[in-house]
Amino acid sequence: MIIGVPKEIKTNENRVAVTPGGVLEFTKYGHKVYVQSTAGEGSGFIDEEYVSAGATILATIEEVYAIADMIVKVKEPIETEYSLIKENQLLFTYFHFASYEPLTIAMIERKAVCLAYETVEMPDRSLPLLVPMSEVAGRMAVQQGAKYLEKPIKGRGVLLGGVPGVQPGKVLILGGGIVGTQAAKMAAGLGATVTIMDISLNRLRYLSDIMPANVTTMFSSEYNIRKAIKDHDLIVGAVLIPGAKAPHLITRDMLRDMRPGTVVVDVAVDQGGCIETCRPTTHENPTYIIDDVVHYCVANMPGAVPYTSTLALTNATLPYAIRLANKGWKQACIEKPELKYGLNIVNGKVVYQGVAEAFNLPYESVDSLF
Numbered sequence: 001m002i003i004g005v006p007k008e009i010k011t012n013e014n015r016v017a018v019t020p021g022g023v024l025e026f027t028k029y030g031h032k033v034y035v036q037s038t039a040g041e042g043s044g045f046i047d048e049e050y051v052s053a054g055a056t057i058l059a060t061i062e063e064v065y066a067i068a069d070m071i072v073k074v075k076e077p078i079e080t081e082y083s084l085i086k087e088n089q090l091l092f093t094y095f096h097f098a099s100y101e102p103l104t105i106a107m108i109e110r111k112a113v114c115l116a117y118e119t120v121e122m123p124d125r126s127l128p129l130l131v132p133m134s135e136v137a138g139r140m141a142v143q144q145g146a147k148y149l150e151k152p153i154k155g156r157g158v159l160l161g162g163v164p165g166v167q168p169g170k171v172l173i174l175g176g177g178i179v180g181t182q183a184a185k186m187a188a189g190l191g192a193t194v195t196i197m198d199i200s201l202n203r204l205r206y207l208s209d210i211m212p213a214n215v216t217t218m219f220s221s222e223y224n225i226r227k228a229i230k231d232h233d234l235i236v237g238a239v240l241i242p243g244a245k246a247p248h249l250i251t252r253d254m255l256r257d258m259r260p261g262t263v264v265v266d267v268a269v270d271q272g273g274c275i276e277t278c279r280p281t282t283h284e285n286p287t288y289i290i291d292d293v294v295h296y297c298v299a300n301m302p303g304a305v306p307y308t309s310t311l312a313l314t315n316a317t318l319p320y321a322i323r324l325a326n327k328g329w330k331q332a333c334i335e336k337p338e339l340k341y342g343l344n345i346v347n348g349k350v351v352y353q354g355v356a357e358a359f360n361l362p363y364e365s366v367d368s369l370f
Contacts, residue, residue: 013042026322034058036064071090074093119354142190176198195218237264
């Protein structure tokens with residue numbers, strides 16, 4: 001198979017989907033890999049390393065799309081890439097379709113095979129290709145939130161860890177999954193007082209067992225959320241419904257209950273956000289203020305630490321990408337059922353229910369493809 005690795009062109013996205021080590025693994029199976037020039041530079045990998053590993057460097061993104069049977073990316077294609085995508089071409093990347101209708105319609109029209117990292121799902125309902133970036137994003141949420149609590153950037157002027165004689169800051173985390181767990185670990189490590197909410201009592205029991213003493217758990221309900229936001233300094237939205245739009249746990253009217261300078265970080269923003277007033281921002285312009293509440297809503301947070309993120313992501317995606325190249329997408333999905341759940345749009349048909357429901361589109365069962 002011919003694998004194409006284009007340079008990511010989303011604003012300040014410095015990750016790359018395949019490392020030179022990944023290229024070497026593909027070539028061991030006889031596959032050809034074409035990498036766009038400078039695709040890896042943002043993550044610390046230069047063209048010469050790719051060539052040494054067996055890749056061919058192409059000058060333009062158009063050449064990569066034109067030659068490849070399978071495109072391996074990090075982020076969803078943006079508007080300038082839509083016309084480059086060919087019918088039956090396999091795209092293996094993060095899509096987050098349910099948060100952006102134009103992308104969904106474009107991929108239906110291009111009749112591509114869209115296999116989304118974020119909906120590849122194991123029998124235990126874990127999401128193996130979302131976990132690495134969720135771990136990075138959860139940790140970064142607290143790192144960025146701590147920074148934007150500083151007064152010069154309109155935060156409350158609170159040091160999360162406090163100092164002797166001064167109480168530490170308070171962090172509220174909505175969601176006890178991978179993102180929420182990692183955010184809680186980071187916030188607790190800084191010395192903050194942390195509250196983590198979830199609707200699963202089993203998950204809360206687990207978190208209560210593993211977390212340090214400065215982390216408390218609370219059942220997630222509108223009443224409890226409304227009460228907690230009144231005195232917490234940093235609020236992290238960490239709610240995910242795989243492949244579907246995130247629910248709004250904090251609504252517009254709730255901002256009035258927060259203290260001026262409170263910071264909200266919505267990690268779920270690429271799935272529509274769990275804070276109603278959040279909209280996607282970029283690393284260049286990461287924040288905005290509504291009702292004196294600082295909103296940090298960067299949709300590709302791990303892109304700010306591309307070296308770490310690229311290695312973490314490719315550790316997880318490469319085995320699946322190699323299987324897709326070796327077997328073709330249909331046989332690979334039969335042999336590895338978790339890949340089947342990654343199929344969102346195939347040859348113009350929406351085969352993931354959450355995407356169809358988000359935009360009231362016709363839905364066909366993914367099993368009909370086999």
